[in-house]
Amino acid sequence: MSRATDSTGRKRPSGAFGPVRDEARDARIIDAVLDLIVESGYADLTMGAVAARAKVAKATVYRRWASREDLVADALESLMLPSVSFEGLAAETLREDLIATLTRSSACLQPQRRRFSAALAAATGSHPQIADTLRERYIAGQREAIASCLRHAQERGELTADRVERLLTPGRLEIAAAVGVLVLQEDLLGAILDVEGIAHLVDQVLLPLIGVTSNSSYVFGQ
Numbered sequence: 001m002s003r004a005t006d007s008t009g010r011k012r013p014s015g016a017f018g019p020v021r022d023e024a025r026d027a028r029i030i031d032a033v034l035d036l037i038v039e040s041g042y043a044d045l046t047m048g049a050v051a052a053r054a055k056v057a058k059a060t061v062y063r064r065w066a067s068r069e070d071l072v073a074d075a076l077e078s079l080m081l082p083s084v085s086f087e088g089l090a091a092e093t094l095r096e097d098l099i100a101t102l103t104r105s106s107a108c109l110q111p112q113r114r115r116f117s118a119a120l121a122a123a124t125g126s127h128p129q130i131a132d133t134l135r136e137r138y139i140a141g142q143r144e145a146i147a148s149c150l151r152h153a154q155e156r157g158e159l160t161a162d163r164v165e166r167l168l169t170p171g172r173l174e175i176a177a178a179v180g181v182l183v184l185q186e187d188l189l190g191a192i193l194d195v196e197g198i199a200h201l202v203d204q205v206l207l208p209l210i211g212v213t214s215n216s217s218y219v220f221g222q
Contacts, residue, residue, distance in 0.1 A: 025054075025056060026064065028054040028056070029050060029051075029054045029056065029060075029061060029064070029071075030074065030075045030078050032050045032051075032053035033045070033050055033071060034075050034076075034078075035053060036049055036050060036053060037072070037075070037076075045068060045072065047061050047062060047065075047068055047071070050071065091149075091152070093156075093158070094149060094150075094152075094153040094156075094158050094159070094207070094212060095202060095207060097149040097152055097153065098149045098202045098206060098207070099195075099198055099199050099202050101149050102142075102146070102182070102198050102202065103195050103198050104145075105141060105142060106142070106182055106193065106198065138183060139179055139183060142179045142182050142183075143175055143176075143179055146175050146178065146179070146206070147168055150164045150167055150168065151164060158212070159210075159212075163211070173209075174206075174209040175206075175209075177205065177209060178201060178205050178206040181201055181205060182201070185197075
């Protein structure tokens with residue numbers, strides 16, 4: 001049986017039934033899960049503790065999520081990359097496209113998503129499989145965001161088809177290097193990249209690796 005969808009089009013957990021979700025209540029539950037994972041880890045997380053933190057009945061949680069695993073998966077999914085409407089960016093250059101796309105896909109303008117690193121660190125120690133899944137999805141999402149920009153640049157004539165094909169070949173390091181900085185930005189830089197930092201990443205890392213010269217004079221750390 002296929003899973004129902006909520007008003008956002010997102011699939012509802014297999015344990016969900018009854019009327020469409022109360023989004024505000026569900027947001028409190030998700031926030032509670034994330035807070036508890038960071039505070040005490042996955043191993044000590046219980047449905048009862050989540051219900052208490054969210055100020056809802058335990059039955060309310062179980063009506064929406066069939067198991068702790070389903071609940072944690074949805075909570076961690078909420079920290080992942082937001083959907084990016086690439087067509088809506090209307091960038092005129094590869095540089096503009098990369099900055100706008102990575103600003104959106106990295107969620108650097110959404111402070112609530114910055115809990116990703118803390119949740120990832122907590123999950124790594126208590127549940128490595130969840131941490132691996134988060135890393136894989138984050139990396140895949142960022143790589144596809146950059147790949148979309150390269151394809152747009154090809155359509156505009158900034159890059160040749162052969163060049164784009166080479167850059168997207170599995171095992172190439174150009175895109176992987178930039179994604180690595182995004183994944184490890186807090187460890188490497190001690191902070192989450194803001195829009196200016198994303199521009200620096202594009203100008204000083206990604207464009208040179210791709211083989212495109214940037215006219216920007218921005219220097220990281222200024």
